[in-house]
Every structure is written in structure tokens, then in C-alpha cells.
Amino acid sequence: MPEVNFTIDIQTGEMEMKVEGIKGSQCADVAKIVTELIGIPEREENTSEYYERSNVRPQIHNKKKV
């Protein structure tokens, strides 16, 4: 099950977010929702899952070929 882990430092109010269990660029979609509300993050790193192919990607490739 995909999950998003947030940590908020009470001393500074700063927040960190980590998306887990989502392969491919779909995790960027989740990040987009957050950046709409908090702005551009100070630091951004893609996890190894980002570079894995998601289950829905092949369907998109098929559509492009048609």
C-alpha cells in the first residue's frame, strides 16, 4: 500500500516528506499536490523507487504506439 510519511519539526515548523511504495514518476504527482500548498521544497531527492517502472506505465506506452 503506498504511503506518504511527513515529519514536522515542532521547534522550527519545517516539514519533510517521503513517498514510499509508488514506483516511477507517480510519486511526483503526490509531491505536486504538496508543493501547490507549501511551495518549492528547499531540497528534493528521488528515491530508487522513482527510477523503477510503475505498473501502469506499459499501458501509456501502448497508447503512444497506436
Place this chain on the structure above:
Amino acid sequence: MSKYLTFTDVVFKDRDLLVTALEDIGCSQIRQGENLEMGSYYSEQSKQKVAIVIPRNSIGNRYGDIGFERAESGDYIPIIDDFDRSRALNGRFITQLRTAYNERVVKRVAARLCGTIHRTVEGGVVKIKVRY
């Protein structure tokens, strides 16, 4: 010297979440509108036009109102008197507001993802897990 300071490095992008976060940290009197004038209680406090006003003496801000200016980008930028920085919510106004705002952001994200929230507090850190 008492004067209004604008915190350009602290911005809030969503007005509804900002107002809710202000309520969360105890701001019960919130004025909203466009081009609202912040009170000028000392000669050094320059006139400020803002979109949201927390009136003087609401949360320990003895020296002036607290305002939120709407920037051209649409972001809301806090304005607070220099002396009130260390007085409003015992000097923790900005950090408490950021924490409350970010918690509201997480709730909005969870709602958008139709997810469930699991929240814990450990050693000064709020940990929130959203599963969907």
C-alpha cells in the same frame, strides 16, 4: 524601536489553510479582506495594507497587529512588529503557525488521496503517515 517587519522567507500559499492554522494556534479574532490597514500604534510603524489581520493583544502581540500581505505570486507573507517577534505566543508565533499550517497541508493531501492518517509525536517531531 517598534516597527513592522515583513518575513519574506516565510510564505503560506493557501489562504484557507492559513486561516484554519491561525485558528488552530489560538487566533480567535481574524479579520479578512483586501487592503486592510494594520494599526499604527507607534510612529515608527509604517502603514501596511494586508489581506489578513490578527488584532493587537490577541496572542501576546502587545505592540501591534499581525498581518499577512498577499504578494503578486498569491503567497501570503507575515508582517509582525519587531518587539512582538519575541512576545507573540512567547516568541513562537511563526514556528507554531508553520507547524499548524503544515499539519493542515497533510490533512488536505490525505483528503485528496482519499487516504488515512496515523499521527504520532516523538521527541519534538510530529510524524504523520498517510496511507492510500
